[in-house]
Amino acid sequence: MRSAALDALPDAGAEQEAWAGRKRLIDVGDLEIAYVEIAGAEPPLLLVHGFTDTSRSFSLLAPHLAGRRLIMPDLRGHGASQAGKSFGIADFADDIAALIGRLRLDRPVVVGHSLGAMVAIALAARHDALVGGLVIMAGTVKPGFSRDHALVAGVKALHDPISPADPFYAWWHACRPGVPQPFLAGLAKDASAMPAARWRAILEEIRRADLTDAAQTVRTQTLILAGACDPLFGEAHQQALLRALPDAVLVRADACGHNPHWEEPAFVARAIGRTFGEA
Numbered sequence: 379m380r381s382a383a384l385d386a387l388p389d390a391g392a393e394q395e396a397w398a399g400r401k402r403l404i405d406v407g408d409l410e411i412a413y414v415e416i417a418g419a420e421p422p423l424l425l426v427h428g429f430t431d432t433s434r435s436f437s438l439l440a441p442h443l444a445g446r447r448l449i450m451p452d453l454r455g456h457g458a459s460q461a462g463k464s465f466g467i468a469d470f471a472d473d474i475a476a477l478i479g480r481l482r483l484d485r486p487v488v489v490g491h492s493l494g495a496m497v498a499i500a501l502a503a504r505h506d507a508l509v510g511g512l513v514i515m516a517g518t519v520k521p522g523f524s525r526d527h528a529l530v531a532g533v534k535a536l537h538d539p540i541s542p543a544d545p546f547y548a549w550w551h552a553c554r555p556g557v558p559q560p561f562l563a564g565l566a567k568d569a570s571a572m573p574a575a576r577w578r579a580i581l582e583e584i585r586r587a588d589l590t591d592a593a594q595t596v597r598t599q600t601l602i603l604a605g606a607c608d609p610l611f612g613e614a615h616q617q618a619l620l621r622a623l624p625d626a627v628l629v630r631a632d633a634c635g636h637n638p639h640w641e642e643p644a645f646v647a648r649a650i651g652r653t654f655g656e657a
Contacts, residue, residue: 390558390559390560390561391558391560393437393560394434394437394558394560394561394563394564395560397414397433397434397437397564398434398458400414401413401414401433401452401457401458402414402415403458404477404480404481405480406473406476406477406480407473407476408462409454409459409460409461409462409473410459410460411451411452411454411459411460411473411476411477412433412451412452412457412458412459413433413449413450413451413452413477414433414448414449414450415447415448415449415450416440416447416448416450417447418443418444418445418446418447418448419445419446419447420447420484421447421484421485421486421487421510421654422446422447422448422449422483422484422486422487423443423446423447423448423449423486423487423488423489423650423654424449424450424451424474424477424478424483424486424487424488424489425439425448425449425450425489425490425491425494426451426453426470426474426488426489426490426491426494426495426497426498427450427452427453427456427491427492427493427494428491428492428493428494428495428516429492429493429580429581429584430456430550430568430569430572430577430580431456431491431565431568431569432452432456432457432458432565432568433450433451433452433457434457434561434564434565434568435491435565435639435640436448436450436489436639437561438557438558438561438639438640438643439639439643439646439647441643442643442644442646442647443647443650443651445656449477449481449483449486451473451474451477453470453473453493453494453497454469454470454473455572455576455580456568456572457568457571461576465576465579465580465583466583467496467497467500467583467584467587467589468500468504470493470497470500471497471498471500471501471504471505472504472505474488474497474501475501475504475505475508478505478508479508483508484510485507485508485509485510486508486509486510487509487510487511487512487513487650487654488501488502488509488511488512488513489513489515489650490512490513490514490515490517491515491516491517491637491639492515492516492517492610492611492636493580493584494515495514495515495516495517495518496517496518496519496521496584496587496589498512498513498514498517499512499514499517499519499589499592499593499596500589500592502596502598503589503592503593503595503596504592506595506596506597506598509598510598511598511599511600511601511653511654512596512598512599512600512601513600513601513603513650513653513654514600514601514602514603514619514623514626515602515603515604515638515639515646516603516604516605516608516610516611516636516637516638517602517611517615517619518611518615518618518619519588519589519590519592519593519615519618519619519622520587520588520589520590520618521584521585521587521610521611522585523581523584523585528549529550529581529610530581530585532546532549532550533574533577533578533581534578536574536577537574538573538574538575539570540569540570540572540574540577541570542563542566542567542569542570543566544566544570547562547565547566547569550569551565551566551637552609552635552636553635553636553637553640553641554633554634554635554641556641557640557641561640589622590618590622593619593622593623594622594623596623599625599653599654600623600625600626600627601626601627601629601649601650601653601654602616602619602620602623602626602627602628602629603629603630603631603638603646603649604616604628604629604630604631604638605630605631605634605635605636605637605638605641606630606631606632606633606634607633607634607635608634608635608636609635609636610636611636616628627653629649631645631646
């Protein structure tokens with residue numbers, strides 16, 4: 379059954395076709411970062427996507443946040459952003475800190491999904507004064523992927539040129555029925571533009587990351603959003619987040635997997651609004 383929330387969205391095909399053309403480029407030091415901005419009320423929401431995604435990841439959520447100023451960057455090495463020389467979590471976080479400075483954002487609420495959630499934690503730990511709040515969605519402090527994990531094995535099997543029709547995407551972008559196919563096709567096209575070696579380099583940084591100590595230094599208000607059926611970062615990861623961020627509030631999206639903002643964007647928007655104010 380199609381989600382009622384998705385019925386309220388603008389034409390999915392047209393929106394996805396136009397997404398790349400909405401990006402701007404900004405110099406954040408030694409590389410250019412691409413981002414999409416939607417005007418609206420302050421404080422802004424700065425939305426940070428997951429591994430192999432781009433700002434497009436939030437294109438289904440954006441209409442449900444209408445009225446708020448939204449900043450949606452492509453992380454280094456993803457989408458239209460330059461790659462730089464390294465892909466550590468700290469590198470991504472420092473890029474976002476530089477973006478906040480260049481755009482003169484006043485303590486944005488940082489919404490991070492998956493890898494972006496890890497980046498958001500590192501950002502708040504390294505640049506506390508820049509962050510007005512955190513939303514950690516489908517996140518973790520320590521992925522702990524073994525070498526035979528399905529993600530690691532799947533990425534290892536990819537070879538250039540990666541096809542947007544590669545069967546791996548059926549697993550990697552798995553979600554509930556009703557998520558628009560033009561959106562999923564756009565995500566696969568974006569991800570396939572990344573060389574396989576870059577996929578592996580970034581994933582290796584994710585595998586070795588442990589943000590437990592960094593998270594314990596975070597003092598900003600934090601909302602943890604978790605898909606109740608997340609196959610990557612399930613209940614044990616959410617409990618580890620709560621131990622590291624003891625003042626955080628956990629909200630579960632029932633029947634959602636690793637991508638609640640694709641599957642139930644209206645629910646995610648309401649949770650953000652209840653915690654950090656409506657537009």
